[in-house]
Amino acid sequence: MTVQVKMFAAAKDEIGQTVVAIELPEGATVAQLRQALIDRFPSLGPLLQRAMFAVDRCYADEAARLGPDDEIACIPPVSGG
């Protein structure tokens, strides 16, 4: 399946895209998505290791399974406030 991942901040700037399409096996987990992004963008490895992922606007843990229609975002360490 193809998932669309929203990118922000340094990750977005490094890749040059606000959304990235990633090919994953059906029922892939957040952990697998993280690894797929690292494989695709190795220079972002350290940042991606520290990123959280959100599914449908809620933080998701590593074992959460993803679907092709999910709203997925890569959330690098935040610095608001």
Added chain:
Amino acid sequence: MVELTRDPIDTGELLTRVASYQAGAVVLFLGTTRQFTGSRRTESLDYECYEEMAVDKLNELEGEARRRWPIVHCVMVHRLGHLQLGEASIAIAVSSPHRQAAFESANWLIDTVKQVVPIWKKENWADGTSQWVHPGAAETPPKPADGHVP
């Protein structure tokens, strides 16, 4: 009540919004743009946001604060886009019957906003480089502000 804005924050208007005859205390917290971080001088800041989720999280935090403390009114406003020195990036105004709840809840809210809300700050340093702030991550190398990587 929570809000994202690209306009300067109107603190007088926020204080009016949280005023109440039920409140004996009003606390207003402003996060402002500081010039120095260690020895590095800031020229300006830029804030980016995952807006839909940020609004959800801010509402969630207000709800949690209202569960923990007797709050009358609560308003949180986060500014996005380009900020100059001294401008406020966030305002949190809380009113409560007694002051302990106002101080404690405002303190908890800013601490928690800084941990969980999907908003990011970019430092535009005086030396012409820019750098996204990602606490705890290996430092992303600063780039010239025009985006050109030498």
